[in-house]
Amino acid sequence: MIRRVLSRPAGRIAVAILSVIVLLAIFGSALAPSSPLATTSAQLGHISGSHWLGTDYLGRDTLSRLLAGSRASIVGAIEVALIAFFIGAVPGIACVYLGRVFEWLTLRLVDTLISLPFLLVAVAVTALLGNGMTVALLVVGVLLAPSFYRVSRAATLSVARSQYVEAAQLSGASLTWIVRSHVLSKVLPPISVTLASTVGTGFVVVSSLSFLGIGVQPPAPTWGGLLSSDLNYLSYQPWAPVAPALLIIATVWAANLLADAIRDVSGDAGRAYVSARVKRPRQPVLSRGGE
Amino acid sequence: MASEDRGHAVIVARARHASRSLLRNFARSIAIFLPVFFVATFATFLLRALSGLNPARIQLGQAASPTEINRLEASYGLNRGFFAQYGSWLNGVLHGDLGRSWSDGYPVSTLIRDGLTISLTVATLALILGVVLGFALGALAAVRRTTWIDRGITSFLSVISVIPAFVIGIVLVEVVAVELKLLPSAGFIPFSQGLWPWLSHLLLPALALSFGCMSSVARQLRAGLIGAYRENYVIGAVVRGLSPRRIFFRHVLRNGIGPALAVLGLEFPALIGGSVIVETIFALAGFGQFAYTSAQTGDVPAVQGVLVISIVLVVTFNLIVNLALGRIAPAARRGV
Numbered sequence: 001m002i003r004r005v006l007s008r009p010a011g012r013i014a015v016a017i018l019s020v021i022v023l024l025a026i027f028g029s030a031l032a033p034s035s036p037l038a039t040t041s042a043q044l045g046h047i048s049g050s051h052w053l054g055t056d057y058l059g060r061d062t063l064s065r066l067l068a069g070s071r072a073s074i075v076g077a078i079e080v081a082l083i084a085f086f087i088g089a090v091p092g093i094a095c096v097y098l099g100r101v102f103e104w105l106t107l108r109l110v111d112t113l114i115s116l117p118f119l120l121v122a123v124a125v126t127a128l129l130g131n132g133m134t135v136a137l138l139v140v141g142v143l144l145a146p147s148f149y150r151v152s153r154a155a156t157l158s159v160a161r162s163q164y165v166e167a168a169q170l171s172g173a174s175l176t177w178i179v180r181s182h183v184l185s186k187v188l189p190p191i192s193v194t195l196a197s198t199v200g201t202g203f204v205v206v207s208s209l210s211f212l213g214i215g216v217q218p219p220a221p222t223w224g225g226l227l228s229s230d231l232n233y234l235s236y237q238p239w240a241p242v243a244p245a246l247l248i249i250a251t252v253w254a255a256n257l258l259a260d261a262i263r264d265v266s267g268d269a270g271r272a273y274v275s276a277r278v279k280r281p282r283q284p285v286l287s288r289g290g291e
Numbered sequence: 292m293a294s295e296d297r298g299h300a301v302i303v304a305r306a307r308h309a310s311r312s313l314l315r316n317f318a319r320s321i322a323i324f325l326p327v328f329f330v331a332t333f334a335t336f337l338l339r340a341l342s343g344l345n346p347a348r349i350q351l352g353q354a355a356s357p358t359e360i361n362r363l364e365a366s367y368g369l370n371r372g373f374f375a376q377y378g379s380w381l382n383g384v385l386h387g388d389l390g391r392s393w394s395d396g397y398p399v400s401t402l403i404r405d406g407l408t409i410s411l412t413v414a415t416l417a418l419i420l421g422v423v424l425g426f427a428l429g430a431l432a433a434v435r436r437t438t439w440i441d442r443g444i445t446s447f448l449s450v451i452s453v454i455p456a457f458v459i460g461i462v463l464v465e466v467v468a469v470e471l472k473l474l475p476s477a478g479f480i481p482f483s484q485g486l487w488p489w490l491s492h493l494l495l496p497a498l499a500l501s502f503g504c505m506s507s508v509a510r511q512l513r514a515g516l517i518g519a520y521r522e523n524y525v526i527g528a529v530v531r532g533l534s535p536r537r538i539f540f541r542h543v544l545r546n547g548i549g550p551a552l553a554v555l556g557l558e559f560p561a562l563i564g565g566s567v568i569v570e571t572i573f574a575l576a577g578f579g580q581f582a583y584t585s586a587q588t589g590d591v592p593a594v595q596g597v598l599v600i601s602i603v604l605v606v607t608f609n610l611i612v613n614l615a616l617g618r619i620a621p622a623a624r625r626g627v
Contacts, residue, residue, distance in 0.1 A: 124594045
């Protein structure tokens, strides 16, 4: 499947952007020309040879802060997506087999989570529970879990009633064997679509939280935090938000592009993410492949 | 005479049928949302136990004597068992009493009211902007499908949809307020001081908030309309020689609008939640700001109040959307 994703231009662009950003996250601090925390006398400095992106209100090198801040932003997004995956996908598959009571309970929980105003809850709960990064990631992970739950439940339901699973049951296959060999292969494509798009969403949420100063401790740089300090000095440095904003947009866009590419190559299975509440519109034939 | 009677009977029967289906829709929506309300309030209440915060830490500081702490906790009813506390809190919530703030003892409902007006105004403006612009863009793209207009709108929407609200907010402040000086960048002026000063302070926040709503409404509408255009009854209408305008409004719009309406119900929580971000950027003393500051000070009842109010708002809005959906596009409600 990876090769088929890479055979599409959209998939190739997405993977290229994402790998650059992941490399930034790994080597960002090492690449930074100066320390992201070292202050100089050149406050709110312009773009120059020694400071490629200028300096901030404490005279810290913006490029270094951008590079050093990449790790917190990216790792946060990936962790959030993984937490949401485990909290969502496991009960999503299990609820098909564990009986009506469990299914009803989990469905009500999912309804509740979806109707919560996402950012407000993330901000309120994280701040109340001590403002730490771990808490923030857990809260956001739980809030993002419903999409995984719905996707995996829908895919499992469709496979659980298919004839070949019935045949396997009749020939005496155990439940774990059926789940491992039939259900997982059907559930994985839509889940990987959701995983890619959840990395994008998680990235937006984590950056939004760090923009508000939640989940990170002040001197440590993040992309969202850079933007929030730029906001106060817009009249001095109108160009300052451009770099972090472009990086954030590129990351989210690439994650969504990757999700679309995976959905396109996995064919019908990728579109099994019919939500319980909204009837999905039919995909317009004309936009397929062009996007 | 007889035919007139029959016409009358038909009208009565139709009205009865319509009101019955409306009632059934309403009952079904309530049945879905009641559990949501109770689960959400219980989870909200659990926050107090999880956070381990108490009013004494905020009001008395670290150096308070145990008797003082006990007295204060008793005055807030915190010395009772967990479920007794939840029962009386829920009872209060159902009667419109959200408890007293831990930082100053004022009723939470009065504290929330002012901010809520601001936030709801911004959210309503954002909803209007998002729906109007989203419908215009989505309909235009669907009517001019496969042309460069459609491609332009589609790519514009896919770019818009990935930009986080706080980035849009900063760009708007930068371009409209700082560079062009068209609109003020921050603050709030009450409506009593004139329509334009009031509106001009709310336009930018509303616009920043509306982009997410706009892009998803436009995308769903475009997809829904294009799907409807491919149906046989549209070909039939074309063959019968109906005008394109009539085909669009009578046949395509009505059948293709469902997903766009349904997505509104999903976008509304984002509008309420996004108020935290937008109010920070544009320095509005709204609901989101209140939630943020009370969460930072550890004022648990205030945060609970905010969450309950926002859940009620979301649930009510979803009820309205579901009812509208049942009236306008019954087919789209299948599976709700």
